[in-house]
Amino acid sequence: MSVRTLQEFIASSREKDASPEAFELESPHLLEVRLNGLVWAKAGAMVARKGAVKFTRQGVLEQGLGNLLKKAVSGEGMQLMKIEGQGRVYLAxxxxxxTLLRLAGESIFVNGNDVLAVESGIESRITMMRKVAGMLSGGLFNVRLSGHGIVAITSHYEPLTLPVNAQTGPVFTDPNATVAWSGGLTPEIITDISFGTLLGRGSGESIQLRFAGEGWVVVQPYEEVVYQPRQ
Known part of the structure; x- marks a missing residue:
């Protein structure tokens, strides 16, 4: 790697204003939010901010998504915060x-730990695959995002989208590697202890999600286990 002067480093790493959108990627791993009102973001995701910005964490939120979040399983891997005001907030x-996705009336499901930020025009509903609780760390906590606006989701490395249709048949995924799926799909939880034992992986591949119908599912090349402290 070549050595750069201080001026070259500052010029190459300074923030970009290449898009008029409220959400802009400064890099594949850093999101800039041009705040003029409010957005929702993953708690603890802020790395910098500018302007008059107020943060309100889960637990003292007054309505909407806050009420849904207060009903979620404590410590299960996702807490959102409301960000209000005018300024810029940098999230990672x-x-x-x-990955930035624009929803135009569609709905998607996202693994709770992979939601980074959503615009205020997006409606959210939290669901829990309780059958998985106790099998995986914290169960499988998903968020249904729908409406009009931009959502920012995260993945370890480059995600892969697999089509689900009658021609290709069902798609089976590891819950810890599943990032998102289309709103028309309802995954079925498949347990196969003998398969997991055969692979010598304990409870890993012995629990799978089965997707059938018409749609798509996004996976990442990484099995992410969200730590859940014991209550």
Whole structure:
């Protein structure tokens, strides 16, 4: 790697204003939010901010998504914060890759730990695959995002989208590697202890998600286990 002067480093790493959108990727791993009102973001994801910005964490939120979040399983891997005001906020999550998606009336499901930020025009509903609780760390906590606006989701490395249709048949995924799927799909939880034992992986591949119908599912080349402290 070549040595750069201080001026070259500052010029190459300074923030970009290449897009008029409220959400802009400064790099594949860093999101800039041009705040004029409010957005929702993953708690603890802020790395810098400018302007008059107020943060309100889960637990003292007054309505909407806050009420849904207060009903979620405590410590299960996702807490959002409301960000209000005017300014700029820079968000990241452990160096994970960020993907921006514009929803135009569609709905998607996203693994709770992979939601980085959503615009205020996006409606959210939290769901829990309780059958998985106790099998995986914290169960499988998903968020249904729908409406009009931009959502920022994260993945370890480059995600892969697999089509789901009648011609290709069902798609089976590892829950810890599943990032998102289309709103029309409802995954079925498949347990196969003998398969996991055969691979010598304990409870890993012995629990799978089965997707059938018409749609798509996004996976990452990484099995992410969210730590859940014991209550």
């Amino acid at each position: 999550d452990a160096g994970k890759r960020i």
